[in-house]
Amino acid sequence: MLARRLPSILPDMTHEEALESTEIWSVAGLTDSKHPMLTQRPFRSPHHTLSAAAMSGGGRALSPGEISLAHHGVLFLDEFPEFHRDVLESLRAPLEDGEVTITRAAGSVTLPSRFMLVGAMNPCRCGWYGHPSGRCRCSQKDVEKYVSKISGPLLDRMDLQISVPSVEFEAMRRREKAESSAAVRERVNAARDIQKKRFAGTPITCNAYMTAPMVGEFCRLDAAGEKLLKGAFDRLGLTARSHDKLLRVARTIADLDGSERIESYHLAEAIQYRNTDILRGEG
Amino acid sequence: MVTTVRSLGLQGISGYEVTVECFLSGGLPAFDVVGLGDTAVKEARERVRAAIKNCGAKFPVSRITVNLAPANLKKEGTVYDLPLLLGILAGEGEIDAPDPASAFIGELSLTGALRPISGVLPMAMAAARAGVKTLYVPGANAAEATLADGLTVYGVENAPQLLRHLRGEERLAPRSAGNRQSRRTAFPISPTSWDRRTSSARWKSPPQAPTTCFSSARPVRASPCSRGVCPPSSPT
Numbered sequence: 001m002l003a004r005r006l007p008s009i010l011p012d013m014t015h016e017e018a019l020e021s022t023e024i025w026s027v028a029g030l031t032d033s034k035h036p037m038l039t040q041r042p043f044r045s046p047h048h049t050l051s052a053a054a055m056s057g058g059g060r061a062l063s064p065g066e067i068s069l070a071h072h073g074v075l076f077l078d079e080f081p082e083f084h085r086d087v088l089e090s091l092r093a094p095l096e097d098g099e100v101t102i103t104r105a106a107g108s109v110t111l112p113s114r115f116m117l118v119g120a121m122n123p124c125r126c127g128w129y130g131h132p133s134g135r136c137r138c139s140q141k142d143v144e145k146y147v148s149k150i151s152g153p154l155l156d157r158m159d160l161q162i163s164v165p166s167v168e169f170e171a172m173r174r175r176e177k178a179e180s181s182a183a184v185r186e187r188v189n190a191a192r193d194i195q196k197k198r199f200a201g202t203p204i205t206c207n208a209y210m211t212a213p214m215v216g217e218f219c220r221l222d223a224a225g226e227k228l229l230k231g232a233f234d235r236l237g238l239t240a241r242s243h244d245k246l247l248r249v250a251r252t253i254a255d256l257d258g259s260e261r262i263e264s265y266h267l268a269e270a271i272q273y274r275n276t277d278i279l280r281g282e283g
Numbered sequence: 284m285v286t287t288v289r290s291l292g293l294q295g296i297s298g299y300e301v302t303v304e305c306f307l308s309g310g311l312p313a314f315d316v317v318g319l320g321d322t323a324v325k326e327a328r329e330r331v332r333a334a335i336k337n338c339g340a341k342f343p344v345s346r347i348t349v350n351l352a353p354a355n356l357k358k359e360g361t362v363y364d365l366p367l368l369l370g371i372l373a374g375e376g377e378i379d380a381p382d383p384a385s386a387f388i389g390e391l392s393l394t395g396a397l398r399p400i401s402g403v404l405p406m407a408m409a410a411a412r413a414g415v416k417t418l419y420v421p422g423a424n425a426a427e428a429t430l431a432d433g434l435t436v437y438g439v440e441n442a443p444q445l446l447r448h449l450r451g452e453e454r455l456a457p458r459s460a461g462n463r464q465s466r467r468t469a470f471p472i473s474p475t476s477w478d479r480r481t482s483s484a485r486w487k488s489p490p491q492a493p494t495t496c497f498s499s500a501r502p503v504r505a506s507p508c509s510r511g512v513c514p515p516s517s518p519t
Contacts, residue, residue, distance in 0.1 A: 033427075
């Protein structure tokens with residue numbers, strides 16, 4: 001439910017991005033005379049029964065898959081652990097490279113696939129693990145088996161991992177006016193503008209695509225930040241990949257805050273998004 | 284005599300130029316298409332034959348050989364129906380050979396009407412790169428083709444209309460591209476995860492105004508949903 005609201009806060013598409021995405025949608029036969037061009041970021045949410053070829057692209061005509069249709073947009077995988085293992089693992093390389101190369105008898109094509117991956121899952125098969133009511137009837141082994149369907153390397157590529165507690169009845173019925181999507185979107189666009197200025201003259205447009213040297217240049221930490229990062233590394237057992245990812249997220253949080261420097265509280269926020277015990281079977 | 288008509292093909296999501304060569308010679312009547320076409324390309328022969336006859340033209344009684352160059356790349360789909368038709372009619376002398384700076388893509392129905400095809404934007408961009416100045420596409424694809432810069436795009440509804448245009452009897456009006464900003468606002472699209480085939484309703488109503496409980500056709504109660512039951516389809 002939350003993820004389906006995501007398109008309303010996504011930053012605007014540039015003309016070049018819109019053309020790139022439209023090319024892919026055009027080949028897939030998803031444009032028509034009334035809608036010849038994508039002007040909003042695509043949001044794809046395929047069902048978990050889809051095949052690896054439908055996800056990454058393929059078929060006789062080497063047509064684009066879901067990851068390419070989500071280019072410059074969002075790929076939302078609901079019931080994440082229910083997807084076939086080979087489908088999930090096929091996401092790894094495109095997540096790193098932003099493109100996918102498919103080789104079949106008909107030849108080999110490279111399709112662009114820069115997308116934001118959003119996955120949603122239950123903590124266990126019955127869905128109640130960790131709930132204060134204690135309604136979960138899964139054994140510890142069942143819980144571990146369910147969670148282990150998401151492989152370590154794939155989880156490592158997730159920048160933000162958030163466990164969402166169940167909503168209390170009173171909170172659900174309370175009619176408080178939350179911040180509107182339009183307001184959030186304005187903040188997102190402002191952060192994007194900062195990033196556009198930062199990366200002017202380079203091929204990339206946002207923090208997520210920073211190369212390792214760029215991370216070194218733009219994500220400098222102060223002494224307190226360095227200490228915090230070292231502590232997090234030792235405690236959470238982070239990898240070299242997650243080190244760069246952590247700094248990219250911290251940079252984005254600082255941008256949203258309008259801050260030139262990455263303060264230690266920006267870094268702390270980034271670290272806590274990596275610390276979901278439930279996914280490590282320690283909930 | 285060999286007539287050539289320029290057309291386009293798709294590999295992955297990038298287009299490339301295809302030259303449709305058409306040779307009418309003596310011998311037993313036959314109609315062959317070479318150049319690694321798939322089944323849809325082979326079947327184009329029947330569509331073209333019927334379309335030519337239903338346009339009021341005569342299908343030549345001669346040995347027709349069509350080559351889709353470069354002949355080592357696989358050709359797919361129904362893109363080549365239109366260039367095939369023009370190649371044959373030009374070979375027969377019904378029309379002059381098309382201007383070498385123009386390219387043609389489109390699927391034919393048996394009646395001679397043009398049906399939309401997919402992958403028009405990448406092909407139009409490839410055409411512009413290859414130096415094509417004028418691109419003829421099915422009418423339903425014209426808006427998409429205008430997104431490529433540097434092309435004069437004609438949307439063609441049916442083959443007789445195109446033949447009259449090429450003979451100079453009744454010129455078609457080119458589709459205007461407009462500037463970038465107007466293109467974006469003129470073509471709203473709803474990029475939902477739903478497929479066009481499975482949820483046409485979602486596509487037919489692009490989310491522009493905030494969703495209201497009651498349609499504006501009933502202005503009396505046209506107030507935004509206060510009960511929070513309407514799904515927000517646009518920024519709320």
